[in-house]
Every structure is written in structure tokens, then in C-alpha cells.
Amino acid sequence: MKLRRKIYMVGGYNTISMGTGRKEFNPKIERPGLEYYIKEAGQGTLKQIGGAKNVDEGVIANFMAARFNYQGNLAGFMPYIDEGLTYKPCSRVEGACGSGALGLMSGIRSVLAETADVVLVIGTEVQNTVKAVYCADILAGAGWFKERKEGHAYFFPGKFSDRAGHYYEKFGKEKTRKAMAKWYVNAIENARLCPTAQEYSNTTKDLMAVGMMEPSPRSFVDNLNVFDCSKVSDGASAIAIVSEEGLKRCGIDKKDAIEVIGFGQAENDITKPPKELTKLDTTTAAVKKAFEMANITKEQIATVECHDCFTITGILAVEAIGFAEHGKGPDFVLEGNTSRTGKVPFNTTGGLVGWGHPTGATGVHQAVTILEQLTGKAGEAQINIPADRPYGLTINMGGDDKTLVSIVYKRG
Amino acid sequence: MDYVEKFENVSVLGAAGKMGSGILMLTAFEMADLSLKPENKGKTFTLHAIDVSQEALSGLLKNIKSQVLKNAEKNIVQLRKVYANRADLIENIDVINQYIGDVLKLIVPHTHIEASYKSTLIFEAIKEDPDLKVKVFKKINEINTLKPWFFTNTSSIPISYIDKEAKLEGRILGVHFYNPPAVQKLVEVIKSENTKPELHEFASMLIKNLRKIEVPSYDKAGFIGNGHFMRDALYGMEQATKLSTEMPFVEAIYDINKITQDYLIRPMGIFQLIDYVGIDVCQYIMKVMKPYVKDENIHSPLLDKFIELGVKGGQNADGSQKDGFLKYEKGKPVAIYDPAQKQYVAISDISAKCEQKLGAMPATVKPWKVVVGNPAKDEILKKYFAELKTMDTIGANLAKNYAKRSKEIGVKLVSNKVAYCDKDVNTVLLTGFFHAYGPINDYLN
Ligand SMILES: NC(=O)c1ccc[n+]([C@@H]2O[C@H](COP(=O)([O-])OP(=O)(O)OC[C@H]3O[C@@H](n4cnc5c(N)ncnc54)[C@H](O)[C@@H]3O)[C@@H](O)[C@H]2O)c1
Numbered sequence: 001m002k003l004r005r006k007i008y009m010v011g012g013y014n015t016i017s018m019g020t021g022r023k024e025f026n027p028k029i030e031r032p033g034l035e036y037y038i039k040e041a042g043q044g045t046l047k048q049i050g051g052a053k054n055v056d057e058g059v060i061a062n063f064m065a066a067r068f069n070y071q072g073n074l075a076g077f078m079p080y081i082d083e084g085l086t087y088k089p090c091s092r093v094e095g096a097c098g099s100g101a102l103g104l105m106s107g108i109r110s111v112l113a114e115t116a117d118v119v120l121v122i123g124t125e126v127q128n129t130v131k132a133v134y135c136a137d138i139l140a141g142a143g144w145f146k147e148r149k150e151g152h153a154y155f156f157p158g159k160f161s162d163r164a165g166h167y168y169e170k171f172g173k174e175k176t177r178k179a180m181a182k183w184y185v186n187a188i189e190n191a192r193l194c195p196t197a198q199e200y201s202n203t204t205k206d207l208m209a210v211g212m213m214e215p216s217p218r219s220f221v222d223n224l225n226v227f228d229c230s231k232v233s234d235g236a237s238a239i240a241i242v243s244e245e246g247l248k249r250c251g252i253d254k255k256d257a258i259e260v261i262g263f264g265q266a267e268n269d270i271t272k273p274p275k276e277l278t279k280l281d282t283t284t285a286a287v288k289k290a291f292e293m294a295n296i297t298k299e300q301i302a303t304v305e306c307h308d309c310f311t312i313t314g315i316l317a318v319e320a321i322g323f324a325e326h327g328k329g330p331d332f333v334l335e336g337n338t339s340r341t342g343k344v345p346f347n348t349t350g351g352l353v354g355w356g357h358p359t360g361a362t363g364v365h366q367a368v369t370i371l372e373q374l375t376g377k378a379g380e381a382q383i384n385i386p387a388d389r390p391y392g393l394t395i396n397m398g399g400d401d402k403t404l405v406s407i408v409y410k411r412g
Numbered sequence: 413m414d415y416v417e418k419f420e421n422v423s424v425l426g427a428a429g430k431m432g433s434g435i436l437m438l439t440a441f442e443m444a445d446l447s448l449k450p451e452n453k454g455k456t457f458t459l460h461a462i463d464v465s466q467e468a469l470s471g472l473l474k475n476i477k478s479q480v481l482k483n484a485e486k487n488i489v490q491l492r493k494v495y496a497n498r499a500d501l502i503e504n505i506d507v508i509n510q511y512i513g514d515v516l517k518l519i520v521p522h523t524h525i526e527a528s529y530k531s532t533l534i535f536e537a538i539k540e541d542p543d544l545k546v547k548v549f550k551k552i553n554e555i556n557t558l559k560p561w562f563f564t565n566t567s568s569i570p571i572s573y574i575d576k577e578a579k580l581e582g583r584i585l586g587v588h589f590y591n592p593p594a595v596q597k598l599v600e601v602i603k604s605e606n607t608k609p610e611l612h613e614f615a616s617m618l619i620k621n622l623r624k625i626e627v628p629s630y631d632k633a634g635f636i637g638n639g640h641f642m643r644d645a646l647y648g649m650e651q652a653t654k655l656s657t658e659m660p661f662v663e664a665i666y667d668i669n670k671i672t673q674d675y676l677i678r679p680m681g682i683f684q685l686i687d688y689v690g691i692d693v694c695q696y697i698m699k700v701m702k703p704y705v706k707d708e709n710i711h712s713p714l715l716d717k718f719i720e721l722g723v724k725g726g727q728n729a730d731g732s733q734k735d736g737f738l739k740y741e742k743g744k745p746v747a748i749y750d751p752a753q754k755q756y757v758a759i760s761d762i763s764a765k766c767e768q769k770l771g772a773m774p775a776t777v778k779p780w781k782v783v784v785g786n787p788a789k790d791e792i793l794k795k796y797f798a799e800l801k802t803m804d805t806i807g808a809n810l811a812k813n814y815a816k817r818s819k820e821i822g823v824k825l826v827s828n829k830v831a832y833c834d835k836d837v838n839t840v841l842l843t844g845f846f847h848a849y850g851p852i853n854d855y856l857n
Pocket residue numbers: 425426427428429430431432462463464465468525536537538539540541548565566567568588589590591689
């Protein structure tokens with residue numbers, strides 16, 4: 001498949017990822033709600049693209065506002081961002097933690113279909129309305145509800161703990177655990193360079209030791225400690241998806257945009273267990289499609305934003321992309337290849353473990369990070385983008401390797 | 413002894429009190445665990461919550477509910493296993509609500525002691541009054557025909573004394589929880605001369621199931637915990653009194669409180685700890701201990717003075733700290749009481765002056781919070797005390813003498829047969845008082 005029209009992304013904006021780790025976070029004090037985050041992110045992007053008048057369509061990506069915030073009909077918040085959006089079309093999309101990228105895909109398709117030249121996509125989740133133990137119930141909705149009863153109290157950590165356990169068995173526990181801890185270290189070191197990151201103010205000295213902490217199965221899961229997990233976050237990210245005409249309309253130079261040169265979307269049966277616990281098959285399928293459409297290879301990738309909902313997932317993603325063969329992901333990470341000074345820096349603002357994981361926002365946040373990195377606007381978190389490897393890759397995942405979107409970008 | 417059977421009918425006396433409510437809750441958790449085991453299906457379990465104060469009892473159940481909720485949230489991983497066969501309980505929240513119901517239905521509140529006449533197990537946490545405890549035990553034991561076991565939470569009354577006076581024939585054991593029982597890991601266990609071994613066996617099992625740490629103590633007034641704390645507090649008050657002959661009283665209190673907290677790397681200074689326990693409670697415990705300790709005067713004129721002035725410390729019902737030697741804002745000391753002026757003096761007005769007199773702190777000192785859970789704790793402490801040893805400031809000397817006295821108290825608890833060994837003394841201070849190191853150590857040798 002080929003893109004029949006040029007697609008760009010511009011005007012990225014991230015709110016703070018709020019939750020434990022942020023100095024200003026206090027679970028006992030009332031915090032801003034969903035509407036606040038949608039508005040902040042939406043206005044953040046509108047400001048950069050010449051205002052609401054330039055927008056043809058809106059998309060709001062969100063996973064579980066119906067349970068976290070007792071709120072449905074999220075499309076109705078689009079005009080709340082700016083009166084100028086009243087009567088414009090808007091949809092809300094949902095694909096669990098992969099909602100954000102489904103939002104991007106929805107925008108991309110509208111532009112491809114030539115029914116829009118500028119689509120404002122916002123991803124959001126406000127999760128700190130409930131304690132972790134109930135948050136686990138809500139997030140479990142990303143799996144098949146019929147499996148909930150059999151599942152772990154912390155359903156998804158349980159699922160990925162099982163994956164980690166299998167991986168330990170197959171490829172050695174010590175090395176894998178070390179690589180997971182190293183993943184955590186990279187995440188925090190990157191987050192410390194990004195003011196909106198949840199772990200921005202993390203001052204822990206010996207991150208490796210923290211990452212290596214023994215799991216406590218009595219109160220959590222067998223094979224993961226809490227530092228292996230992504231954060232519980234409130235936040236929103238926004239970006240505009242535009243055609244060449246759209247770029248002109250917004251008065252934005254191509255150099256300040258990223259171009260989508262390939263995407264891969266793949267779905268797997270939510271009622272079926274993974275074929276092989278040590279692999280992310282659906283991720284592999286999505287990335288393959290994205291590379292094919294972009295007509296590039298992994299060697300040309302400068303940076304990756306992957307869906308590290310757990311450190312082990314990050315390692316499995318490294319293998320799914322093909323940077324390391326099956327069983328060698330931990331070595332690749334331990335050799336430093338994924339750190340910010342390595343061969344292919346991953347998750348340069350901390351990813352889900354360090355920046356945060358406002359579930360419905362994550363896919364959009366990844367695009368914003370790639371936009372910043374490829375256009376040289378990542379501030380302190382900026383990495384070097386080699387001229388001969390100008391591409392960025394994102395992987396956003398819903399559920400246990402079920403709802404996948406992978407996108408390849410380059411600077412416009 | 414059948415562990416489960418013993419739990420089928422249990423009473424907690426003083427159930428609405430500080431300790432009683434905690435013991436009630438822990439007992440309720442254990443009973444709920446038992447009642448939910450498949451093999452115990454069909455058995456009924458009842459937990460009588462007995463307290464003379466109707467008012468306190470009505471607040472109790474609400475409080476218990478929120479505590480059970482917290483416990484359930486914390487233990488959700490285990491609870492899901494317990495309810496694994498309940499197809500209708502799917503989400504964590506379903507399991508948690510069910511558990512709250514299952515715990516609360518065990519508890520029956522009463523204002524009359526009669527409720528305990530059919531109990532086989534009786535936990536007691538009423539006022540620390542030897543006559544009252546004896547009277548209550550005696551009455552229950554006369555009427556209850558089931559030969560119940562009595563577990564008393566007394567902090568200072570010898571168990572043998574209660575045993576004899578109430579004619580319990582060895583069916584009593586000191587099971588001394590620390591405050592708050594739900595949180596504190598330490599339980600001191602004290603046998604009377606006649607305590608039946610079954611009671612001890614049973615208590616050990618319970619303590620283990622509650623995931624707490626058992627330390628045995630001889631049956632000597634005050635046991636290990638208060639045996640050390642009361643003497644340590646007495647020393648602190650004596651030192652402060654001595655200092656106050658050459659400086660204002662509030663400065664003396666500031667100095668000793670700082671020495672005991674910052675220099676000795678403890679979670680709080682000695683005067684804050686006295687306030688935490690309650691000046692009245694400390695006074696009372698000393699009064700109970702005094703007749704049993706012949707070679708020392710377990711009595712503090714300073715405590716008497718504060719009680720006379722109506723300054724008592726202790727905690728409010730919500731767990732917040734009442735003012736005592738120190739005045740608190742958001743749990744932090746901000747002022748010190750001057751008995752002569754009958755008013756508090758702000759710490760910020762005197763601290764700079766005091767600290768100048770005490771001299772510079774050792775450079776290697778670290779706050780208790782940093783040391784207590786630190787894997788390199790021993791190294792840090794060795795280095796710190798080695799430095800302290802070489803220093804000759806007023807502060808360093810006060811601190812060294814304090815540490816030596818604290819050790820002396822510990823050593824004497826062993827030689828006087830209050831504690832079985834050095835390690836038990838240290839365990840009590842480490843786990844019951846959250847010290848970063850035990851008093852019996854070689855840091856200053
Ligand atoms: N507070 C502590 O730090 C602590 C620590 C360990 C042990 N203890 C010991 O625990 C016991 C209780 O102390 P507390 O601090 O919980 O006291 P408290 O005053 O908070 O509770 C005592 C409760 O007993 C009730 N009560 C009094 N007489 C009664 C009677 N005849 N029948 C039934 N209920 C009666 C009171 O209404 C009150 O609710 C004491 O023996 C004390 O020495 C206290």
C-alpha cells in the first residue's frame with residue numbers, strides 16, 4: 001500500500017503527566033478533571049496552528065473515562081476547547097492503551113480521504129481518581145472481561161509478569177532482570193530531561209539498584225516490581241494532522257512538521273491468549289506493515305517511541321522491531337543501544353515508565369515526542385538525529401498485544 | 413488445643429480504646445481468615461467488642477470499617493485467592509466489599525461484661541489499673557464455665573500478680589501489643605509463673621499469622637519495652653532538669669530532645685516520645701512499676717509537675733498529637749512548654765542559641781529516616797559514632813552519655829532477668845520503637 005497524499009503532523013502539545021512522582025501531586029487534594037486536560041492540550045495545539053478556524057475535524061482518544069470519571073460522550077468536549085470548533089465534526093475513539101494512536105489513524109484517514117485537511121487529535125486519560133487497586137479493575141477492561149475472574153488482582157501487571165516469567169525461564173532470569181532494570185534507568189534518566197514528565201524530579205541516586213528490587217508476590221505480582229511498571233497518570237497530548245494544503249492554511253513550514261511515511265495497524269483476537277508469551281506477534285505485524293509502506297528498514301531508524309507499559313514489554317518490542325533476535329533483546333538493552341546516547345535511543349522523554357502513561361493519551365504523546373525530536377525542538381531531551389538515519393518509529397499498543405498501531409515518520 | 417475452635421467465641425475487653433480497637437481488628441482479621449477457609453464452612457465465629465463507653469463503641473464500628481477497607485485494599489492479592497470460588501465476585505472492588513461484610517458481621521458490640529461469659533478466648537485492653545483488671549478477670553472467670561484463656565495487654569503489671577489475685581490457674585498470658593497494634597510489628601509475650609504452655613503455643617501461632625514479631629520477656633513490671641523506655645525517659649528528664657539549673661527550662665528540653673533525636677539518630681526525641689505515649693500514661697506506668705523495682709527510683713517529679721499543670725500530651729481520637737512538653741503543628745514540634753510561665757515558647761526563638769551552645773553536629777550525621785532502612789546502616793553508624801567519640805562539644809558529650817546510659821539500661825534488663833538476651837532487648841527497640849540500632853552495641857567502645 002502507498003500513501004496517496006502527503007500527511008504531516010504539527011503543533012504537538014503535552015500537558016504535565018500528573019501522578020505519583022510529581023512534586024505537586026497530592027492524592028488527598030482535589031485535582032483538575034478530564035475537561036481541564038482536554039482544554040489545555042487542545043488549546044496548546046490550536047495556538048500553534050492558527051486557531052480553531054483552521055480545524056476541519058476533531059478526534060478525542062480516550063480509554064475509560066466512563067469509569068475513571070463517569071464521563072461518556074467525550075466528543076462533546078471538542079467545542080469546549082474553543083467555541084470556534086462548534087458544529088465541526090468530532091469523534092471519540094477507544095482502543096484501550098492504544099486509543100491515542102487510533103486517534104491518529106482516524107485523523108490520518110480523514111486527511112487521506114480528503115474529507116479534512118486539518119484534524120485536531122487529542123488523547124487523554126485522568127486516572128488518579130481511584131486508588132491503584134481499583135485502577136487495576138478499570139484497566140483490566142483492556143483484556144477480555146471473561147478472563148477477569150481468573151486474572152490477577154493487578155490484572156495487566158499479572159499478564160506481563162507471566163510474560164516476564166516465561167522469558168526468564170527461556171532465556172535466563174539474571175540477564176533479563178538486569179536488562180529490565182536498565183530499561184528503568186534509561187526511562188528515568190530521560191524523564192529527568194523533560195519538564196512535563198512524571199519522573200522529572202526523580203532524584204534517586206542508584207536507579208539500577210531500585211530497578212533490581214525483588215518483586216513481592218504477596219502484595220503485587222511474581223515477576224515484576226513496581227518500577228517495572230508504567231505510571232498511573234493524568235494527562236493529555238494533542239497534535240494536528242494535516243495535508244500539504246493544511247500546512248499552508250496553518251502557515252507552518254514543512255521543516256517544522258513531521259511527515260507520516262508509513263503506518264501499520266493490526267488487531268488480534270481479544271478472547272485468545274498470546275501464541276507465544278515471549279513474543280509480541282501483533283506488534284511485529286504492525287511494525288512490518290509500517291516499514292513496508294515507508295519502504296525503509298530498521299537500520300534507518302534514528303529513534304523509537306515504544307509502548308513500554310512494563311520494562312519487559314520494552315525489551316519484547318526491541319525484538320519485535322527486529323533490532324535483536326528472539327532472546328537477545330536483553331543484551332541489546334544492556335549494551336546501551338537503547339539509551340539516549342546509544343545506537344537507537346528509545347523513549348527519549350521517559351516513555352510510559354518515566355514520562356507517564358495517561359492511557360488514552362499515550363499514542364498521541366509518542367507522536368509529539370517524535371515531532372519534537374525530528375524537528376530539533378526537544379529541548380534538554382534532544383538527541384542527535386543522524387542525517388543518514390532520519391526516521392522515527394512509534395508503537396502504541398492496546399491490551400496484551402491486541403490493538404496495535406506503528407507509524408514511521410521523517411522530518412517534513 | 414484446637415486453634416480454630418478457640419476462635420469461635422472471642423471477647424475483647426476495652427474494645428473501643430486505643431489498643432483494644434486495634435486488637436479487635438487484628439483478631440477480626442484472623443477470625444475472618446479462619447471463617448473463610450472451606451474446611452470451616454458451617455462454623456460460626458463471634459467476636460464480642462466489649463467496652464463500658466457506649467459513646468466510644470458507636471464510633472468504633474465506623475472506624476473499623478475504614479480500617480478493614482484499607483486492609484482489604486492492601487491485601488487484595490491474597491483476598492482474591494480466598495474468594496476464588498465465588499464466581500459472582502469478579503473485580504477487586506467486589507472482593508473488597510464482600511470481605512468488609514464478612515469481617516464486620518463477626519463483630520458484636522456490647523457495653524456489658526456479661527457478653528464474655530461464653531467466650532473461650534478473652535483479650536483485655538482496659539485501663540492500666542491492677543485492681544480493675546483483677547476484678548474484671550475474677551468476675552468473668554467465676555461465671556464463665558468454659559475455662560477461658562485471658563490475654564492481657566498490660567504494659568507494666570506482672571502477669572503472675574494478676575494470675576494469683578484473680579485465681580486464673582495459669583490461664584493468662586501477657587500479649588503486649590504496641591501502639592497502634594495494626595501497624596506495630598512487635599508483640600512482647602510474658603508468661604506468669606503458672607501460665608499453661610498451650611496459651612503460649614496458641615499466642616505464638618496467632619502472632620505468626622498476624623505476621624508480627626514475638627519477643628519473650630520475663631514477668632517483670634514494665635517488661636522490656638517500658639523497662640527500657642521508662643528508664644531512658646527518666647534519664648532524659650534528669651538531664652534536662654540538671655541543665656535547667658544553668659539555662660532556661662525550655663532550652664534544656666530543647667537540647668535533650670535534640671540530642672535524643674538528631675545526635676542519637678532516633679525517629680523522635682525523648683520528650684516527643686513521652687508526649688506521644690502520654691505524660692499521664694508514662695506517669696501511671698512508672699507508678700505501677702515502682703513497687704517492683706527496688707534498686708532504682710522509678711518516679712519523675714517533672715512528670716508530676718506537668719500533670720498538676722494539666723499538660724498531658726497523648727493523642728486525639730483522630731490520632732493527631734496533643735500538646736505536652738512540646739506543642740505540635742501538623743505533627744511537628746513548634747514550641748516548648750515553660751511551666752513557670754505556663755505557656756509555650758516558640759522553638760524558632762531559641763533553637764539557634766541552643767545549637768550554638770551544643771556545638772556543631774558531627775559531620776557524618778544522617779537523619780534517622782535516611783539511616784533506618786539503609787542497607788549500609790551499620791557502616792554509616794560505625795562511622796558516625798566513631799566521629800562522635802572524638803568530639804568534645806557539649807552536644808557530643810550529652811549524646812555519648814545518653815547512648816551509654818541507654819546501653820546500660822539494656823544490659824541491666826538482661827542481667828536483672830527482664831529480657832532473656834541482648835538480642836531481645838535490641839529487637840524490642842528496633843521494632844517497637846523504630847530505632848535504627850539496638851541500645852546494646854559496640855559503637856562507642
Ligand atoms: N497506649 C499505648 O501505647 C499502649 C501500648 C501497649 C499497651 N497498652 C496497654 O493497653 C491497655 C489499654 O490502654 P489504652 O491506651 O488502649 O487505653 P484507652 O483508655 O484508650 O482504652 C481503654 C478502654 O477500656 C475501656 N474500659 C475501661 N474500663 C472498662 C471495663 N471495666 N470494661 C470494659 N471496658 C473498659 C475504656 O472505655 C476505654 O475505651 C492498658 O493496659 C495499657 O497499659 C497501651
